[in-house]
Amino acid sequence: MTYKLPHTITNCLGERLIFKELIPEPDGDRLLVENFVSPKCGPPMHTHFLQEEALTVVAGRIGYQVLGEEPQFAGPGESVIFKPGVAHRFWNDGDDILHCTGYVKPANTIVFYLSSIFAAQNKTGTERPDAFDGAYLLTRYASEYEMVGLPPFVKKVVIPATYQVGRLLGKYKHFKDAPAPVTAG
Numbered sequence: 001m002t003y004k005l006p007h008t009i010t011n012c013l014g015e016r017l018i019f020k021e022l023i024p025e026p027d028g029d030r031l032l033v034e035n036f037v038s039p040k041c042g043p044p045m046h047t048h049f050l051q052e053e054a055l056t057v058v059a060g061r062i063g064y065q066v067l068g069e070e071p072q073f074a075g076p077g078e079s080v081i082f083k084p085g086v087a088h089r090f091w092n093d094g095d096d097i098l099h100c101t102g103y104v105k106p107a108n109t110i111v112f113y114l115s116s117i118f119a120a121q122n123k124t125g126t127e128r129p130d131a132f133d134g135a136y137l138l139t140r141y142a143s144e145y146e147m148v149g150l151p152p153f154v155k156k157v158v159i160p161a162t163y164q165v166g167r168l169l170g171k172y173k174h175f176k177d178a179p180a181p182v183t184a185g
Helices: 110-124 131-140 152-168
Strands: 007-010 015-023 030-037 046-048 052-059 062-066 072-074 079-082 088-092 098-105 145-147
Touching: 007 110, 015 110, 046 088, 062 079, 072 079, 110 131, 131 145, 131 152
Parallel strands: none
Antiparallel strands: 007 015, 015 030, 030 098, 046 145, 052 079, 052 098, 062 072, 062 088
16 A cells, blocks of 8 residues: 555544655665644554654654653754664643654555554544554554553453454455565564
8 A cells, every 4th residue: 555645644632643755765765754743642652663763843842751761851953763673652741732843764664554543543532543453453563563551461362362353354354455564684
């Protein structure tokens, strides 16, 4: 599945993400992004196993945290970089919209993955994505992304079982053009 850039996604939590431009580079395509995040919102603790993510604050105050470390904060003109394989989260730590620019490198499946996560959140109207869609995405793209805060029982039993039930019930037809996951190596 390919998306024409720029491509904008929004979720029910007040997050808007614009995938702006794909810049080919010898060591992997760099995807330029821009985001707008409502106060106290932002993605939960997660890992991109194969990608670097960078954000530069244009307006507002970003809170961010690497797993096991204390929260940190940045303001306009300051940048945050999350290396591949480092569990992290960020949020709007101010009272106004947080506006950032940045990139993800290499782009891999990030446009499809985040577009699908936002759509699954919009189905439920909450931060938790639709259970079947979430199970599909976390199972299919386990080599690329992980939701760190999920309990081990949920990761090892609930998600695989939900995925299998969804497969048996035909819940994944809307994912028929999903890109193949990327693996390290």
